[in-house]
Amino acid sequence: MSKTIERTEMRSITSPGFAMQVDKAKYDAMKDALLAAVPKGKPGLTVAEVKAGVLPLLPEALFPGGAKAGWWLKGVQLDLEARGLIARENVKPLRLHRL
Template identity: 50%
Template sequence: MAEKIEVENVNHPGRVERVDAAKYAAMHRAVLAALPPGAGPLTVAELRTALDPHLSQDHFPGGATAGWWLKCVHLDLEAKGVLQREARPPVRLSRPPGR
């Protein structure tokens, strides 16, 4: 059985879900690589496109399920303050200074 990790959701404070730890870690690395500190905010669609060169083919062959995992990781990283969302729609994400 795959190792699990607990993730938070910025939209549901206090609620945690358990997800595959290896896939979470692979997407976490890809998100941070695609959205470096100081980069301008990206929409979720732009971030999904920027992830492609950073995706682990072992975990996301051909980009399979990458959209779901991006959403899972970005909501968790927002809850933890690693990513921040701009106040106006559509959702635009960036890394706060110093993160």
Template identity: 45%
Template sequence: MTKSDKIEIENVNSPGRTVRVDKTKYEVMRDAMLKIIPANEPGLTAKEIKEELIPVVPDELWPNGEKIGWWQKAIQLDLEAKGILNRDPKSKPLRWWREPGKGKS
């Protein structure tokens, strides 16, 4: 994999820190999550997001759904850091929704 095949992502819990991940997997999972997560409250829980992701992400990138949860969490934290996703810190379990007007084409 060449350097251009990677993308830097952020983590809302570690401001200023970035990690490099596979660009294709990032873009596919990000796009799928932005289609699934609504642009209004109450949003979806992590479990609900994962349940909706499993049938739509390509098996060739995540065979048998392997590591979907890791990618889901990494992209959720990145999108929160970028101000695209909102988190309700008071809900149990936690819920996320898109910032209206951001993230969905």
């Protein structure tokens, strides 16, 4: 028997009105790690700093050796921006903070 994967909707701040269905377990794991790693308020952290903080928080069973973590980090980052939970600073390199 094949295992049914529960899905959830992931949005994007860069594509209003667009949503895709993704693996809920991976989405939730990355969302929890991202919200734990990103500080509240400015100046926030660079995306590289966020990724370094997120990787140790991810379950090995879902992200073995950090596999695909970069894709999920970007996708969940854009989703959380669309939902108004995190924001980016318009600086280089890009910085993120929780609202």
